Amino acid sequence: MSQDTYSTDAPECPYCGYKQSHDGGYLYDEDLTEIDCGSCDRTFNVEVYVSTSWTCRPRHGA
Numbered sequence: 031m032s033q034d035t036y037s038t039d040a041p042e043c044p045y046c047g048y049k050q051s052h053d054g055g056y057l058y059d060e061d062l063t064e065i066d067c068g069s070c071d072r073t074f075n076v077e078v079y080v081s082t083s084w085t086c087r088p089r090h091g092a
């Protein structure tokens with residue numbers, strides 16, 4: 031099997047399906063383009079999508 035994968039919790043190896051561990055947070059760097067699979071050791075391309083949201087509230091006493 032080698033096909034594109036999509037996941038919201040961790041990058042998933044397109045070769046073996048292994049979900050990469052994301053200790054250290056480097057998998058959230060939008061400049062990241064390649065990952066070496068932690069299971070089968072093959073290198074695959076990755077596109078990182080970062081979604082950001084904000085919650086705003088009034089300041090006390092304003």
Ligand SMILES: [Zn+2]
Pocket residue numbers: 043044045046047048067068069070071072
């Ligand atoms: Zn793999």
